Amino acid sequence: MFRLIGRMYWFEWHFFSVGILLRSFFQPWKRLGEEKGEKFKLEQWLQATVINTMMRLIGISLRAVILAFSLMVFAVTTLVVALFVSMWCLLPIIILALLVRGVQFVMQ
Amino acid sequence: MNTSQIEKKIQPFLPALALDALVGSPRRRTARQLCATVFMVLLVVVLAGKGGNLALGLFCISFAIVLKVYAVEFFFNSYAHSRSTDCSYMLASMLYRCTTLHPTAVFILSPFGRWTLNRCGINRLSAQAFLSQMTHSAQSLELDLSEVRTFAQFVEELLHVDAAFAQFLRESGVEKSACIGAAEWCEIREKARIAQARWWSHESLARIPGLAKDWAYGKTYHLDRFGRDVIAEARQHSALSSPAASALSLNPDSSFRRVEMLAVEKVLVRDSNSNVLLVGDKANGVMDVLHGLARMIELGTAYPELEHKRLIRLDTPSIMAYAKDRGSCEALLVSIFNEVVKAGNVIVVIDEFALFVRDAAALGIEVQSLLAPYLSSGGAQLITVSDVHAFHQTLEPKFELMRFFEKILLAPIDSRVLVELLESEIERVERRNGVFFTFPALKEVVESAERYFSQGSSIDKAHDLIAEIAPFVRGQKRTMVERADVLSVVSTKTGIPLGEASAGEKDVLLKLESILHQRIIGQEPGIQVISNAMRRARSGVNNPKRPMGSFLFLGPTGVGKTETTKALAEVFFGSEERIIRFDMSEYRTPDALARLIGSASDGTPGLLASQLRDRQYGVLLLDEFEKTNPAVHDLFLQILDEGFFTDMSGERVNARNVIIIATSNAGSDVIWKMLADGAAVGGTIADKKSEIVDSIVERAIFKPELLNRFDDVVLFQPLSTSDMEKVGRLMLVKLNKRLDEKGVTVEITDELVAYLVKEGGDQKFGARAMNRVIQEKVEQVVAKAILKGEAKPGTVLRIRPEEL
Numbered sequence: 001m002f003r004l005i006g007r008m009y010w011f012e013w014h015f016f017s018v019g020i021l022l023r024s025f026f027q028p029w030k031r032l033g034e035e036k037g038e039k040f041k042l043e044q045w046l047q048a049t050v051i052n053t054m055m056r057l058i059g060i061s062l063r064a065v066i067l068a069f070s071l072m073v074f075a076v077t078t079l080v081v082a083l084f085v086s087m088w089c090l091l092p093i094i095i096l097a098l099l100v101r102g103v104q105f106v107m108q
Numbered sequence: 109m110n111t112s113q114i115e116k117k118i119q120p121f122l123p124a125l126a127l128d129a130l131v132g133s134p135r136r137r138t139a140r141q142l143c144a145t146v147f148m149v150l151l152v153v154v155l156a157g158k159g160g161n162l163a164l165g166l167f168c169i170s171f172a173i174v175l176k177v178y179a180v181e182f183f184f185n186s187y188a189h190s191r192s193t194d195c196s197y198m199l200a201s202m203l204y205r206c207t208t209l210h211p212t213a214v215f216i217l218s219p220f221g222r223w224t225l226n227r228c229g230i231n232r233l234s235a236q237a238f239l240s241q242m243t244h245s246a247q248s249l250e251l252d253l254s255e256v257r258t259f260a261q262f263v264e265e266l267l268h269v270d271a272a273f274a275q276f277l278r279e280s281g282v283e284k285s286a287c288i289g290a291a292e293w294c295e296i297r298e299k300a301r302i303a304q305a306r307w308w309s310h311e312s313l314a315r316i317p318g319l320a321k322d323w324a325y326g327k328t329y330h331l332d333r334f335g336r337d338v339i340a341e342a343r344q345h346s347a348l349s350s351p352a353a354s355a356l357s358l359n360p361d362s363s364f365r366r367v368e369m370l371a372v373e374k375v376l377v378r379d380s381n382s383n384v385l386l387v388g389d390k391a392n393g394v395m396d397v398l399h400g401l402a403r404m405i406e407l408g409t410a411y412p413e414l415e416h417k418r419l420i421r422l423d424t425p426s427i428m429a430y431a432k433d434r435g436s437c438e439a440l441l442v443s444i445f446n447e448v449v450k451a452g453n454v455i456v457v458i459d460e461f462a463l464f465v466r467d468a469a470a471l472g473i474e475v476q477s478l479l480a481p482y483l484s485s486g487g488a489q490l491i492t493v494s495d496v497h498a499f500h501q502t503l504e505p506k507f508e509l510m511r512f513f514e515k516i517l518l519a520p521i522d523s524r525v526l527v528e529l530l531e532s533e534i535e536r537v538e539r540r541n542g543v544f545f546t547f548p549a550l551k552e553v554v555e556s557a558e559r560y561f562s563q564g565s566s567i568d569k570a571h572d573l574i575a576e577i578a579p580f581v582r583g584q585k586r587t588m589v590e591r592a593d594v595l596s597v598v599s600t601k602t603g604i605p606l607g608e609a610s611a612g613e614k615d616v617l618l619k620l621e622s623i624l625h626q627r628i629i630g631q632e633p634g635i636q637v638i639s640n641a642m643r644r645a646r647s648g649v650n651n652p653k654r655p656m657g658s659f660l661f662l663g664p665t666g667v668g669k670t671e672t673t674k675a676l677a678e679v680f681f682g683s684e685e686r687i688i689r690f691d692m693s694e695y696r697t698p699d700a701l702a703r704l705i706g707s708a709s710d711g712t713p714g715l716l717a718s719q720l721r722d723r724q725y726g727v728l729l730l731d732e733f734e735k736t737n738p739a740v741h742d743l744f745l746q747i748l749d750e751g752f753f754t755d756m757s758g759e760r761v762n763a764r765n766v767i768i769i770a771t772s773n774a775g776s777d778v779i780w781k782m783l784a785d786g787a788a789v790g791g792t793i794a795d796k797k798s799e800i801v802d803s804i805v806e807r808a809i810f811k812p813e814l815l816n817r818f819d820d821v822v823l824f825q826p827l828s829t830s831d832m833e834k835v836g837r838l839m840l841v842k843l844n845k846r847l848d849e850k851g852v853t854v855e856i857t858d859e860l861v862a863y864l865v866k867e868g869g870d871q872k873f874g875a876r877a878m879n880r881v882i883q884e885k886v887e888q889v890v891a892k893a894i895l896k897g898e899a900k901p902g903t904v905l906r907i908r909p910e911e912l
Binding site for chain 2 (some may be wrong): 001007017020023027029059094095101104106107108
């Protein structure tokens, strides 16, 4: 069971590409950007700087959205797992309780 | 029975086995489905607020039961899928029952055993009949389970110790190896079924593509337009395969090109020269290497350096067609490779690399100059593919380009791997055609593809055969494809008689000597060896990796060497047309070898190669073999030994289904000398064979290794006077056959035969001189009689010697 739970976390990590998103958090989105050119030209330099900064910002915000969403899913998963593990531990009692309650309802 | 060994092996699975014994899997599945249905119905009723307390009570009870049933299944799975290295659950379930039942009975009655026997072509009734007659007790079987870890190994051990069961299989026409092969197939299929059902396994989950993986890498507009993702191709390939193959393909460990896959992986992670050239035919599994590698990257089992890499197959023919001229083509290729460098996670695959190099050269583009900046800097990585012929012809001479690549040769596929590959694909063919292949049939497909069809890859040949066999069996209103069906289809395609010989054929084979003697006078040793060779070949006891037979007929001219070959072709192969005849005196010049196997320089196909491809079954007659070029002798060293050779294009030519007969007059002078010395007058020269052969070797006419390669060197004796008389009579019979359509017959009298022997019976020229006498004398008389109107239809001409 714990192997299965571990695999669920691994899958979420893999599905939301958490590792690579964290490693490339500040990189421009899809490596898009402008070349600054070999010779310095103020206009070209400014243009490239603005575009590259924008691309980095787009990258950061998109990655942040995905990471935030993945964090939410991780939290939900943890809740479900906790519920599931508790249910598994209490399963004999739950089954017994359901049977008793069921019989009581039928008898009423 | 070694019960302690069994207990030790099944220990990790014991709770699951006990549960399975109490309530079997099918019953549990039915119970689960039933409970779930009742639960869902009650849930709907309760949610609808109907039924009152009764519905609520039943809902609670059904919920408790559903929880219990699923918990039991969960419990079962946690033990059944135990990671024991000593035993699989499939084997454990067999061994568990062996503690109380006879192991053979357990095997026959188990679903896996039934499936295995079905795949062997043994039906349930005959297996049960054997079971009911089985008298030996379980105690008498000494199963050694120490090395048994799989179901197939269990079957092997069972067949080893249970002689009665092995005998039953033999009597049913199933070899031990076939039964073990079928058991392995059953095991692979079961593993695949489990892998497919386990959607929660690492392998299944890893196939779901992750989000935003490509955000860290550059966009590749041009590459995406002219490229195709190999991972997507691999997924599509699995989807088109059978469920078993698809499930197996999830696991790259099961790939049959694993060695090459790992070799490619190692080259790709190098710091420099990390480009690969895969040399091998596409049909031989080149794409499987790439698909397997793509799966390894997807699963995260490849080296970390390859994580998130995309394998993109570049459609170079489309680029060439789109760009049209040099400038635009070069610009497009540069854009693509610039994108590759910028993206940082692309490995470009170019299949048919040699064709790309040639096409680019035709447009005036030097591929080496174009790729050098990218490859030397390590900015772009390439996996290129080429077939062997194109590699040698186009790529190998380009040293400057080749230095960037590590060459990886694809090993030939052995028959065992090919059988496994077909096993995983056959279910799709079975579903489509409504047939069922037995394991011996599948094995025969692989063996026949290799043995009787020389051109093309083994996989393609096997697929082609399967595609023909399935409709053939369905057309006969049957469903089970047996070995005989495979042989029947192969026989129809090749003209080679296969399978069990018919009664007539058996009769001919058993009386082959006497039938040949109706046409050949004397020469007992020659007749004997070829008759024996034909019987060996037809009964399947000869070596399948050599020609059906190979003989060197030595002897003076006109003693029946070629005639024996013709008689064999007519009697056994049905017609003298089955002879592929080469007068080797025509092949004494230095270009002889090129004329026989073809020339790579001008692409001319070889005569020997073409003839053997067109008529792969019959007699290959090499007249006057001693007169040919020594290089041709060397070629035959391989043909006689291996039964094949390679033509100018690197394609194999099969000579395993022909009987090779080389004739030679070499050593005739020695034979005559021996006869003159009285060594073998009126008797046999067979005792002097070694002396004659030694003299041939001493005079360097044939190399000793060449003589050794023949199955036998047969000495043909000069004809005696009585032999000459018999030959004379046979020749006159032949003449009469020719005259049949004119309605004229020549009476065969003793005096006419005596005349023939006197005039044409020269021992030095053998029967040929007699043939000349018939032509020049007898036929002249007949011709004149016909022209004069003396020989009308129905006339029997009595020719006196004085008329000749």
